[in-house]
Amino acid sequence: MLREKFSSGLAVFFATLGSAVGLGNIWKFPYLIGQFGGGAFLLVYLLCIVFVGLPIMLGEFYIGRKMRRNAVGAIAALAPNTAWKHIGTMGVGASYFIMFFYSCVAGWVYFYLFKALCGDFSAITMESAKAQFGATIVNPVTPVIWQGVVLAVVATILAMGVSKGIERITKTLMPLLFILVILCDIRALTLPGAFEGVHFLFDVDFSKLSAVAILTAMGLAFFKLSLGMGTMITYGSYFTNDNNLFATSLKVALSDTLISILAGLAVFPTVFSFGLEPGAGPGLLFMTIPLVFSQMPFGGILLIAFFFLAAIAATTAMLSLVEVPIAYMAEERGVSRPKAALFNAVLIFAIGVLATWSVDKDSLLGYMTFMGRGFFDWFDYLSSNVMLPLGGLLIALFIGYRVDRADVERELSNGGSLAVSGLLSFYFFAVRYVTPALLIIIFLNSVGIIKL
Numbered sequence: 001m002l003r004e005k006f007s008s009g010l011a012v013f014f015a016t017l018g019s020a021v022g023l024g025n026i027w028k029f030p031y032l033i034g035q036f037g038g039g040a041f042l043l044v045y046l047l048c049i050v051f052v053g054l055p056i057m058l059g060e061f062y063i064g065r066k067m068r069r070n071a072v073g074a075i076a077a078l079a080p081n082t083a084w085k086h087i088g089t090m091g092v093g094a095s096y097f098i099m100f101f102y103s104c105v106a107g108w109v110y111f112y113l114f115k116a117l118c119g120d121f122s123a124i125t126m127e128s129a130k131a132q133f134g135a136t137i138v139n140p141v142t143p144v145i146w147q148g149v150v151l152a153v154v155a156t157i158l159a160m161g162v163s164k165g166i167e168r169i170t171k172t173l174m175p176l177l178f179i180l181v182i183l184c185d186i187r188a189l190t191l192p193g194a195f196e197g198v199h200f201l202f203d204v205d206f207s208k209l210s211a212v213a214i215l216t217a218m219g220l221a222f223f224k225l226s227l228g229m230g231t232m233i234t235y236g237s238y239f240t241n242d243n244n245l246f247a248t249s250l251k252v253a254l255s256d257t258l259i260s261i262l263a264g265l266a267v268f269p270t271v272f273s274f275g276l277e278p279g280a281g282p283g284l285l286f287m288t289i290p291l292v293f294s295q296m297p298f299g300g301i302l303l304i305a306f307f308f309l310a311a312i313a314a315t316t317a318m319l320s321l322v323e324v325p326i327a328y329m330a331e332e333r334g335v336s337r338p339k340a341a342l343f344n345a346v347l348i349f350a351i352g353v354l355a356t357w358s359v360d361k362d363s364l365l366g367y368m369t370f371m372g373r374g375f376f377d378w379f380d381y382l383s384s385n386v387m388l389p390l391g392g393l394l395i396a397l398f399i400g401y402r403v404d405r406a407d408v409e410r411e412l413s414n415g416g417s418l419a420v421s422g423l424l425s426f427y428f429f430a431v432r433y434v435t436p437a438l439l440i441i442i443f444l445n446s447v448g449i450i451k452l
Contacts, residue, residue: 003068004162006238011167013251016235018170018316019226020256021177026310027284029224030264032216033381034200034278037208044214048221049253052438055107055431056227056392057189057249058412059399064236065245068410070327071230079402087394088328089152090387091230095324098229099348101355102321105282106314107147112286113307114146121290122302129287136286139363143356148349154318155345158326159338162238166319173312180309181259184266188273188304196348199267201261216312223384224256228392231320234327241406245412245424268304280294285310324350355379385446395437400432 006012033041067074074090079085115121116130124132136143157165195332226232239245267289271278274292278284293303322344329340357364358374368374373381399408406430412427413420444450 004238005240006167007163009240009243009248011163011171011237012239012243012248013255014170014174015166015238015320016232016248016252018174019235019320020224020252021174021259021313021316022102022224022226022317023109023285023310024224024311025256025260026263027282028268029220029260030201030268031262031278031284032220033264034268035101035208036213036216037212038200038202038207039204041217042202042210042261043052044209044448045217045221048090048218048256049225049257049440051221051430052218053221053225053227053253054249055399055427055435056222056395056439057232057253057433057440058164058245058427059395060227060230060232060278061236061239061245061249062399062408062411063395064233065239065241065243066407068237070237070331071233072328073332074233074365077428079398084402085392087391088230088233090394091228092232092328094383094387094391095231095321095450096227096351097379098350099318099321099388100352101379102314102318102349103141103147103150103352104356104359105357106150106286106311106318107143107145107238108286109307109310109314110150111142111146111291113135113304113311115305116290116300116303119300121294121364122300124291124294126287126291129291132290133283133286134360134375138362138364138366140357144353146185147352147356150314151345151349151352153315153324155341157315158322159341161337166238166323169319170316173316173405177259177309177312179263180305180312181266184306184309185262185304187296187298188266188269191296193273193275194269197217197267197272197278198265200268200272201264215441215445218387218438218448219230219389222392222439223388224260225253226317226320226396228388228390229321229383230324230391232325235320237327242414242417244414246418246420287370305307322444335383380392386443389439389443389446393436393443396431396435396439400428400436 006015063074063078067077068188069077071091072085075088076085157169238385267284268278270292276288289306292305293299293306296302325344326337326340329335354365354375358366358368358376360366366374410416410423412424
């Protein structure tokens with residue numbers, strides 16, 4: 001079977017960046033920058049990218065491009081008849097668990113984009129904003145409908161294939177995301193008192209750099225780049241043979257960080273200008289932003305633009321997540337891509353509604369909890385705290401100790417055509433010693449065994 005590839009280095013960059021950029025870029029990462037010392041935290045985060053994020057990303061790129069197979073098949077082919085193959089299986093499982101709850105939140109974003117287009121946020125107050133969001137998440141019908149819409153959009157794109165689906169959409173949507181976020185930045189930075197938000201984001205305060213801040217930076221460097229869930233292995237399998245994997249990983253990591261900062265410049269100057277709470281979490285998306293944009297000149301248009309860019313971030317991230325099981329089913333089980341896309345959309349929807357109906361204690365299934373967590377929280381906890389850091393750790397150990405070093409060097413240097421000998425020496429030092437140690441700390445903290 002002739003296997004599809006991305007057509008160019010630019011297509012590789014946009015698709016991979018689309019996987020890394022998600023809803024967390026818009027509110028969570030910028031807020032953490034401000035909370036933990038601004039520029040000081042950003043510096044620590046970039047160091048963590050070097051020692052945690054990039055080594056795992058390169059390892060996943062190597063596995064995918066070398067074997068030209070899905071996450072399960074690629075690792076099984078590199079280490080046949082060994083337990084290592086279960087790394088890929090864990091990645092497929094993690095992508096499912098993430099999608100079960102992430103599709104719920106993406107549905108809220110699509111719904112709020114629809115509400116913004118309908119002008120439902122005119123003359124909104126904080127009380128009515130909270131009431132609208134509360135009514136949305138506990139409604140047993142509306143969020144489920146929009147969750148289905150999101151999955152239908154994602155499945156349709158993925159059914160079209162790698163070049164006509166993933167590549168075409170990400171090459172269109174990622175530049176549009178940049179344009180929209182910059183437009184929102186320009187308006188936000190012209191508001192009275194906006195530079196209080198800029199100071200919140202960028203003032204360097206090393207006194208806020210605690211062990212918690214450093215651990216947070218380590219975790220973000222891993223989680224924000226879509227690692228440990230099979231996405232970069234799957235996308236890596238579509239890379240061109242001449243793609244510089246070192247350059248691609250660095251460009252994706254820096255661009256992902258840049259988008260987060262630009263999103264912060266759209267959100268936090270606006271929040272400070274109106275004297276609101278910057279630590280409102282997801283409420284910034286669904287309560288605070290509609291409130292403040294509705295009070296600006298041309299705020300309705302900006303609100304549509306903001307939720308459209310949030311919808312882009314959610315959609316491109318979901319494309320990479322759902323592609324993991326689709327590629328597995330198509331290549332290992334012989335299922336056609338359209339059928340695999342439909343099956344996975346239906347499966348994710350069928351289980352994902354459990355998350356949608358358990359977001360709040362007043363939700364339809366809000367009363368069903370185990371050890372204090374409902375379905376939504378369990379899907380989040382098991383994927384983010386257990387499966388992803390453990391999968392990343394196993395990838396590091398696999399690359400560092402199981403596969404042939406010379407083979408990795410050939411792949412990362414494109415058969416010796418790239419002068420990257422110094423980078424390769426640093427890479428193997430990191431992936432064998434530094435990255436596993438840091439990922440063990442991230443994993444132990446994530447599951448609550450250690451708390452710094």
